[in-house]
Amino acid sequence: MSQLTIKSLLFLFLVFSYLRGFSQDTTAKEIPVIWDLATCLQYAKQNNIQLKTLRLTTESAKQDELQSKSALLPNLSGSASQSFNHYNLNTNGTTNAINSSGAYGLSSSWTLYKGGYLKTDIKQKDLAVQSANYTVLSTENDITLSITQAYLSILLDKESIVYNKELVKTSNAQLAQTQHLFNAGTAAKKDVAQFEAQLAGDNYNLTTAENAERQDKITLKQLLQLPATHNFDIVKPDTVISGEPIPDLQTVQQYALQNRPEVKNAELGVRISGYDLDKAKSGYLPTLTLGAGIGTSYANDPTYNAFKQFDNNFYQQGGLTLSIPIFTNRINKTNVAKAKIEMAQSTLALENTKTTLALTTEKAYITTQNAQSQLASAIEQLKYNTEVYRIATQELKIGVFNIVAFYQQRNLYVQAMQSYIQSKYNAALAAKIYAFYLGVPIKL
Incomplete structure (x- = not known):
């Protein structure tokens, strides 16, 4: 192999390696390590498998719509046949021959009238595409709420970890001080044992909070459908407390009933079933079809030229066909009856969707009110218990303390802090969900 060829191959290998490494780096950069809520929501909308599946369903509905539109056009098909026959020229069978023949043609049909079925089908398929899009939006909303809840749960865990680490640090200092007093003879061994038990309990609570964060991270990774081995953490915002007033229930319900995709989808379901009824009724009406065709044929004949046969045998035909249903073994009547039942079911589904949404928004309203009231109470409770514990x-x-009274105050402080952390994130989550029904994007 020449030196020039070796250098060329080496150059191509280096270029390929660089491009491959660049491609891998680019792919790796597509999945960040540190996530904020906006990144989580955007990533899920683009990569969630359930959403991808629903988008493929939408594409399938679009293909059905295109097919229904094409039904208004005439079709065209071709045909060709060729045959060969073996026979004997002489009666004694000493000479054999093969005879051939063929026929070729084009045919077309065009449905001119079908009781309005074709145009109704186009309208129905268009609504089916819209319905599929609303299904995607509805699922996006569900995933958004699930991701927000998981994200705030991780934030709660992180704050609990910080708080429990402070308790462990304080317990270590208190244990050291009590041990020092015990060594000096001014504290009992029981006091030292109690602070050792307190430190063990604080370490247990810290471990529990750390495990809760791991579990909630797994939940969020599952919602985002990230690889199990991917390093993952979230951004902690400066604050998650919203001081904005709660919108009144009537405003939120009215907006939700007019704009939520599940309601619009249910409304489309009623219209789609209405078109099913129209299509079923069209079965009682006649169908008018225009047909046309051309063709020719030939047979192998030594005395008759094949090209002249093509010319002489060339034919053209056209005509109209009218089909009038007279007795269809109750097929049309059954189709109409079932379409009416389907329409009644769609109407009930719409009413149920609206009722469920109204109750859901009312529940979200009450939950938000209760959560904010609990947060206000927790803030007051923490304020006074923090001072007493201080x-x-x-x-x-x-050295001026009563160990029983100290533990009581400490337990009250711990409970007050836990209630505050829990109520803070509950209030934030409730407010975000309630505002989401008003069309407010979820942000932290």
Whole structure:
């Protein structure tokens, strides 16, 4: 192999390796390590398998629509046949021959009238495409709420971890101080054991909070459908508390009933079933079809030229066919009856969707009110318990304390802090969900 060829191959290998590495780097950059809520929602909308499947369903509905439109046009088909026959020229069978013949043609038909079925089918297929799009939007909304809930659960876990780490740090300091007092003879061994038990409990709670964060991260990764081995964490916003007033229930319900995709989809379901009824009724009406065809044929004949046969045998035909249904074994009557039943079912489905949505928004309204009231109470409770616990901690530092009273105050403080963290994120989640029914995008 020449030196020039070796250099060329080496150059191509280096270029391929670079492009491959660049491609891998680009692919890796598509999945970030640190996620904010907006990134989570956008990624899910683009990559969620359920949404991808529904979008393919929409594409399938579009193909059905195109097919229904094409039914208004005439069709065209060709035909060709060729045959060969073996026979004997002489009676004694000493000479054999093969005879051939063929026929070729084009035919077309065009449905001119079918009781309005074709145009009704086009309208129905167009609504089916819209319905499929609304199904995608409705599923996007469901995934948005699920991701938001999972995201806020992780934020709650993170804050709980920080809070429990502070408790562990405080318990270590209190244990060290009590151990020092015990060594000096001013504290009992029981006091040291109690602080050791307190530290063990705080470490347990910290481990529980860390495990909860891992579990909630797995939940969010499943919603995003990220690889199990992908390193993953979320951004903690400066605050998740919304001080905006709650919109009144009537405004939210009215907007939701007019704009939510599940309602619009149910309304389309009623219209689609109405077109099914129209199509069923068209079965009682006649069908008018225009047909046309051309063709020719030949047979192998030594005395008759094949091209002249093509010319002499060339034919053209055209005509109209009128089909009038007289007795159809109750097929049309059954189709109309079933279409009416389907339309009644679609109407009930629409009413149920509206009722469910109205109750859901009312529940979200009540949940938001309760969550904000609980948050206000938790803030007050934490404020006073923090001050009492601070005083008790100061008394512990100077050696003027009652161990029973200290533990009581500490437990009240811990409960107040836990209630505050829980109620803060509950209030944030409830407010975001309620505003979402008013068409407000979820942001942190």
